[in-house]
Amino acid sequence: xxxNGTHCGFKVLVGTLVHSTREDPMVILxxxxxxxxxxxxxxxxxxxxxxxxxxxxxxxxSAVTRLSNRQFxxxxxxxxxxxxxQFPNNGLKMDLPLLEWLQKYTFPTxxxxxxxKFASHVYPRVVDRTLRNGTTxxxxxxxxxxxxxxxxxxxxxxRGQRALVGKVNMLHNCPPNYREDSVEQSIxxxxxxxxxxxxxxxxxxxxxxxxxxxxxxxxxxxxxxxQLAAQHSTHIQTHMSETxxxxxxxxxxxxxxxxxxxxxxxxxxxxxxxxxxxxxxLSEEELELMSRMEVGVSHCPSSNLNLxxxxxxxxxxxHHGIKVSLGTDCSGGNSASILDSLRRALHVSRCLTIHDxxxxxxxxxxxxxxxxxxxxxxQVVDMEDRIGNLxxxxxxxxxxxxTQATGSPLDIFDKDKEPDLVEKFLYNGDDRNIVQVxxxxxxxxxxxx
Ligand code: GUN
Ligand code: FE
Numbered sequence: 001x002x003x004n005g006t007h008c009g010f011k012v013l014v015g016t017l018v019h020s021t022r023e024d025p026m027v028i029l030x031x032x033x034x035x036x037x038x039x040x041x042x043x044x045x046x047x048x049x050x051x052x053x054x055x056x057x058x059x060x061x062s063a064v065t066r067l068s069n070r071q072f073x074x075x076x077x078x079x080x081x082x083x084x085x086q087f088p089n090n091g092l093k094m095d096l097p098l099l100e101w102l103q104k105y106t107f108p109t110x111x112x113x114x115x116x117k118f119a120s121h122v123y124p125r126v127v128d129r130t131l132r133n134g135t136t137x138x139x140x141x142x143x144x145x146x147x148x149x150x151x152x153x154x155x156x157x158x159r160g161q162r163a164l165v166g167k168v169n170m171l172h173n174c175p176p177n178y179r180e181d182s183v184e185q186s187i188x189x190x191x192x193x194x195x196x197x198x199x200x201x202x203x204x205x206x207x208x209x210x211x212x213x214x215x216x217x218x219x220x221x222x223x224x225x226x227q228l229a230a231q232h233s234t235h236i237q238t239h240m241s242e243t244x245x246x247x248x249x250x251x252x253x254x255x256x257x258x259x260x261x262x263x264x265x266x267x268x269x270x271x272x273x274x275x276x277x278x279x280x281x282l283s284e285e286e287l288e289l290m291s292r293m294e295v296g297v298s299h300c301p302s303s304n305l306n307l308x309x310x311x312x313x314x315x316x317x318x319h320h321g322i323k324v325s326l327g328t329d330c331s332g333g334n335s336a337s338i339l340d341s342l343r344r345a346l347h348v349s350r351c352l353t354i355h356d357x358x359x360x361x362x363x364x365x366x367x368x369x370x371x372x373x374x375x376x377x378x379q380v381v382d383m384e385d386r387i388g389n390l391x392x393x394x395x396x397x398x399x400x401x402x403t404q405a406t407g408s409p410l411d412i413f414d415k416d417k418e419p420d421l422v423e424k425f426l427y428n429g430d431d432r433n434i435v436q437v438x439x440x441x442x443x444x445x446x447x448x449x
Contacts, residue, residue, distance in 0.1 A: 010059035011036045011441070013400070014047050015067030018074045018422050019389040020375040026367035028418050034073065035059070036396040039440035044392055070404045070412060072422065075389050076136025076397035076439065077338035078377020081237070081277040081298035081327025083141040084126045084152050085110045085168075089331040094306045098243045098332075101307060103175075106331075110143040110168075111178035119148035123155040126336075130161070131445050133337040134434045136397040137162040137381060139237055139275055139298070139327075141210055144168045144180055146189045150196055157202045160444040162397060164235050164381065166210025167193045169225060173215050183221045187228060194232050204440060206235065208275075213239040214250045214263045226268030235273040235381065237298075238264065241286070242278035243309045261286035270295050273382045277327055278303075279317065280310035287320045296323035296380030299372065301344035303332030311348050311355075314364060314372075325380035326372050342369045342426060366426060400436035401425055402448065408432050 013036075017029040033050050035043040035057065045053055050064070067073070086106060093105045113119045123142075130138055140156070140163060142149035149167040156163040169186050170179055180186040190209060197207040209229040211217045217225075229236050241247055241260050250260045257263045261282070264270050270293035277298040279290070290297070299312050317324050326341040327333070333341070349364040364372075378388025387397045403410050403421045410424050410433065425433055437445035 009037070010042075010057065010063045012050075012053075012059060012064045013067060013073055014050065014064060015069075016072040016418050017044070017390050018072050018418075019391075020075075020371035021389060021391075022375075025365070025371040026422070028422060030418055034390065036438075036441050039395050039442070041390060041392050041394050041396050044390065067400065068402075068404075070421065071400060071402045071435075072418065073390065074399050074401060074422075075374040075387070076399055076437065077134045077373050078325060078381065078388070079130060079135045079138045079328050079338050079341075080275050080296070080325040080377050080380050081141075081300055081329050082130065082138055082336070083330055083332075084123055085113050085141065085143045085148075086331035087122055087126050088112070090336070091334045092331070094334070097245070098307050098309055099245055099249070101332075107175050107178050111175065113143040113145050113148040116147050116151060119145075119151045123148075123152045124159070127155045127159045127161055129336050131159060131437055132434070132447075133339070133431050134399045134437055135161070135336075135338055136399075136437060136439045137377065137383070137387060139164040139166075139208060139235070139381060141166055141168055141212075141237070144170055144178065146193055149193055153197050153200065153205055153207075157200055157205050160204070160439050160442055162204040162387070162439050164206050164208035164237070165197065166208040166237055168210050168212050169221065170212040170216035171218055171221055179216075183218065183224060186221055187224045190225065191228060191232075194228070194234060207232075208235040208237050210236075211238045211269070213246075214260065215246065215253055219254070219267065222264070222267035222269060229271070230268060235275065236269050236271060237275040237277070238269070240264065240276045240279050241281040242304070243307070244281055247281050259283055259286050261289050265289060265293065275380055277329065278309065278312065280304060280312045287316070287322070291320045291322050294323070296325060296382075298325055298327035298329075298380065299345060300327040300329035300333055300341070301348045302335055302341055303327075303329035305344065305348070306334060307332050311352050313352060313360070314345065314349060315360065315362060323376065323379040324372055325377040337431070338373050339426065339429065342373045345369050345372060366423060370426060396438050396441040398438045399434050400448075401429070401433050402435045403429070403433060405432050405435055405447070
């Protein structure tokens with residue numbers, strides 16, 4: 001019934017479902033039947049109603065898959081910040097702070113994507129890796145190169161991942177062999193990329209306007225990019241307030257702006273489809289502005305620890321009503337797995353509490369971190385109406401988890417009930433436990449024997 005890479009008509013999964021809602025960060029539903037027709041969730045009902053459902057919807061027995069009591073279905077993971085172009089450095093070169101790290105390692109690596117052959121070698125592997133790790137939606141930074149960025153869009157489309165893909169905009173404060181030539185060229189090529197992706201007519205893939213960060217962009221450029229995004233109704237992604245030296249530099253470069261966030265705001269770059277990565281060193285005014293403009297944050301704890309950037313106070317962001325999600329930020333982050341980001345988010349939150357338990361009395365819970373990785377991601381990419389959990393009417397972006405998969409690192413004991421299995425998977429599981437990955441109802445990874 002589950003033919004790899006094809007739509008399977010009606011598909012019905014019977015077993016345990018785990019997801020988040022607005023009201024409850026983790027809901028565990030046992031003995032359910034979840035029906036998918038084409039790309040969408042058609043019904044969620046009690047498993048003992050299967051016969052009536054079968055009569056009502058007319059699906060064959062062969063459409064039904066019964067999960068074992070060691071398996072469950074959860075929403076796909078959403079990575080709201082990842083640099084596909086930095087995978088050649090993945091797990092390498094973490095010995096410098098951000099601004100020096102960019103100049104010495106990251107820009108030279110990204111510069112090599114001027115070679116489309118290299119891009120064609122790297123990008124399909126990146127997408128395979130993120131998909132295998134359960135990332136059903138990713139927001140990618142490519143490089144400043146138009147042609148290589150098209151290759152990433154193609155790799156994503158071919159593999160069936162849901163993605164936002166951005167050609168990076170960077171004009172100065174970067175090497176002469178790796179920068180755009182002018183504001184005109186920057187805008188023109190970005191528009192060409194948007195048109196290219198629109199012409200792919202793939203409902204899962206969109207272009208995202210991607211000014212790298214304020215220091216590599218000029219005011220004019222940022223403003224024109226804001227206009228371009230508005231014209232084409234695209235998403236926007238960038239970095240903000242990742243390190244203290246970066247914040248100080250932005251203050252120097254944009255003395256006429258109130259703060260870092262205001263640089264983006266005055267350029268029209270803060271919308272409900274804007275993803276701001278990091279957001280560690282923020283003032284109260286910036287938090288209020290972000291909340292008012294309904295921008296989303298991509299929390300990238302692994303990267304923030306590796307580059308000694310800072311400890312992001314996610315609780316504070318949530319208290320301000322700001323949408324928060326998780327990003328791997330490869331290769332500032334060393335893991336391509338959002339499960340790793342989830343664990344690191346819990347660690348960072350605990351570090352804050354260790355450091356000052358009066359200021360940080362309530363560290364993130366595992367259940368909240370699960371929501372950041374799924375529904376929070378859907379909110380940040382402004383697709384909560386379509387993805388993020390297992391409610392009827394949503395697109396079926398989901399993972400089948402097998403806690404006893406071959407070679408699995410999980411020790412399962414007979415007495416373990418569903419909440420334990422979910423908790424163990426989130427803390428100790430890995431891609432071996434992700435036996436199937438669905439995007440829009442299509443099985444794009446099949447790991448089970
Ligand atoms: N700020 C500007 N560019 C980058 C980047 O590539 N990685 C990270 N972590 N921060 C950035
Ligand atoms: Fe980044």
